[in-house]
Amino acid sequence: MTKGKVDALLGIVFGDEGKGKVVDVFTPRYDIVARFAGGPNAGHTIIFDGKKYVLRSIPSGIFDTGKINIIGNGCVIAPDLFMAEAKELEAAGYDIKSRLHISKRAHLILPTHRLLDRAYEAAKGKNKVGTTGKGIGPTYSEKAARTSLRVGDILERFEEKYLALKARHEQILRDLNFTGYDITEEEQLWMKGVEYMRQFKLSDTETEINKALREGKNVLAEGAQGTMLDIDHGTYPYVSSSNTVSGGVCTGLGVAPNTIGEIYGIFKAYSTRVGSGPFPVELFDATGDKIREIGHEYGAVTGRNRRCGWLDLVALKYAIMINGVTQLIMMKSDVLDTFDTIRVCIAYTKDGQTTTDMPYDTEGWQAVYKDLPGWNTDLTAMTSADQFPAELKAYISFIEAETHVPITIVSVGPDRAQTIEL
Ligand code: IMP
Secondary structure (H helix, E strand, C coil): CCCCCEEEEEECCCCCCCHHHHHHHHHHHCCEEEECCECCCCCEEEEECCEEEEECCCCHHHHCCCCEEEECCCEEECHHHHHHHHHHHHHCCCCCCCCEEEECCCEECCHHHHHHHHHHHHHHHHHCCCCCCCCHHHHHHHHHHCCCCEHHHHHCCHHHHHHHHHHHHHHHHHHCCCCCCCCHHHHHHHHHHHHHHCCCEEECHHHHHHHHHHCCCCEEEECCCCHHHCCCCCCCCCCCCCCCCHHHHHHHHCCCHHHEEEEEEEEECEEEECCCCCCCCECCCHHHHHHHHHHCCECCCCCCECEEEEEEHHHHHHHHHHHCCCEEEEECHHHHCCCCEEEEEEEEEECCEEECCCCCCCCCCEEEEEEEECCCCCCCCCCCHHHCCHHHHHHHHHHHHHHCCCEEEEECCCECCCEEEC
């Protein structure tokens, strides 16, 4: 953590690593916490004092009442969902209006974008991506097509702009034979959300962040999703629609590459994936079910079963390379407390060929495993790395030796307090 720098905290596999919890732990060390990509497809869970919060668009630094939180230009935002999320925090006693700033350059998710998400998925049949249905893909597509609406648009002649875009969407939906929907109520709520958003500071957040950096303040960029869901580097087309990698911090916040400091890569002690797409380490047996049960691996946004498997070092090393990860954070280590053997995928194999480099298409590749002894010890009450069993220490050392990056934090449970710095 260096003054005047932007540190990034990134999910480096398929998301759902527990970024929310770590951002919440890190926030006291930063002046600003900012989201730079994604939208309400994310579900960042934070648990403290026996209460659980799930944040979707709002940065996880919001619980520290002295800190500014920013939704950056690289994000997409749905006013109705934003309002529901923000009001929940207000009801819990958090005064967020003065501390949450939203980029005027962030793009708006319309109710019809969500319909388009459903219509495009339906048209794909068995090749569907398995999106969260939040309109992410259609909104980012329109951003690239230069037809989208941005948060700054709500400040003038908004209705006219909204109706024109909605009419365009309705035409596309008719062309796709996607009919029979009624969004009247949803649209009313969405418009209320737009009104509500006007009460927040809608600003040129890139200027604000850069001024803060010049004053020696520091920023934590909170990632969403994970590297393998990145639009360029993930398992395309089974990916989300934004740059979730460290490069996305620069474009999604408007900060130069030389402002980036530490890059924290967050991963789970095992692997999960939600939605469709290749997943070489996927377990279809009782071990996969056991990991899902113990790890409560059900989607925070959609409630879907997460697909589970052992740690994938091919993916991890690839993500470390793409992001320039300087420190690793291993989450949910306690989920592996009751396994006699812990497997780690060290390579992929297909048709007699073996690789440790991420292939262009991971479809059809099988995992090659190395077996390590499990620790068979309850980690959840541990407060220091000195208490770690030898097998966990060996697991950590093995990952460090393979990736050449230190693991500096190990999480042993969902609570803030169950976070051990090494
Ligand atoms: P979308 O982002 O809703 O378009 O979904 C695209 C793919 O990314 C789907 O496979 C989703 O399940 C996955 N995805 C999107 N957001 C998250 C997340 O926050 N965690 C894990 N997977 C996600």
